[in-house]
Amino acid sequence: MPELPEVETIARGLRQSILGRRILSVTLGKTDFIDDPSALEQHLPGRRIAAVERYGKFMLLRLGQPDTTESSLSSAGGAANGDSVAGSLLVHLGMTGHIAPFPAAKPHEKHTHVCFLLDDGRELRYTDARRFGRMAYLEGSALEEELQEFGADPLVVSAEEFVAQVRGHRARIKALLLDQGVLRGVGNIYADESLWRARIHPARLGSRLTKKEAERLHHALRDILEKAIVLRGSSISDFLDAEGAPGEYQRHHRAYGREGKRCYRCGTLVRRAIVAGRSSYFCPRCQSQPRGFAMLPLPRRGKARKA
DNA sequence: CTTACGGCCTGGGTGC
């Protein structure tokens, strides 16, 4: 479940550990999550990792020109200006994806599907038990077109633009927050957390939010994402950053995963409902339900089973 | 056109 804060955390870690390294070779295992596996084998060997960026929930490894020389990459951490990069490796971690460098001699952990041998003897490895992730090498117009499919970065978008986007759609606000074409990087956790903070029910329609509510949501979302980044993301199942350390933001969750627990604001029991096809956690008192929204009965789950 | 919904991919965790 890496969402924006988790991917940002991993990107920062990789920036420290592999920026400027050259990829010597590529070894592939299962490839059904890779757009064009042969493109990786064809284009990556010899290329230098010129920048590590986050784009929504994607990790973007900007690669130097195939003929880039040592000297042209002098400034590590440096801004690889757009012209100097000819292509990028896009990595989406899906739910269970991990990417991190290891000593090449270290045995592969289970579900390792991609290995990039680096010029310092380490291997950048991608593991993904469920292979819900995605990997692709793209360059030129294909890269541009791919990136263009996505909406604004929630940390960058202005309040005006956010309000306009949200109120310009009739879909449920939860669906809008999750729609990567509207806003890039928000997933289930941070959607529910920001809606709780802004006191907006997930099933409300975007077009029916008041300007004030939409502004409140924008502020809540940005604030929560920034705090989550500081705490290196949320480790709810097995998320670990590139150094293998867990995040801490899960301790600050106010809605997500708290079904049956008391709302931090009013003490009402937090509920769970399926909204936009996803489990959604909310306080039924603080986040008043829109008219016409029938909450479907949910099967009991978890160990809180009292027969 | 926009939105809603079900199904699919996979395998770890859980209930029984």
Add this chain to the structure above:
DNA sequence: TGCACCCAGGCCGTAA
């Protein structure tokens, strides 16, 4: 110990 089932995020096809 085994095993059926749930569920996750993104995507796609279909329906309204």
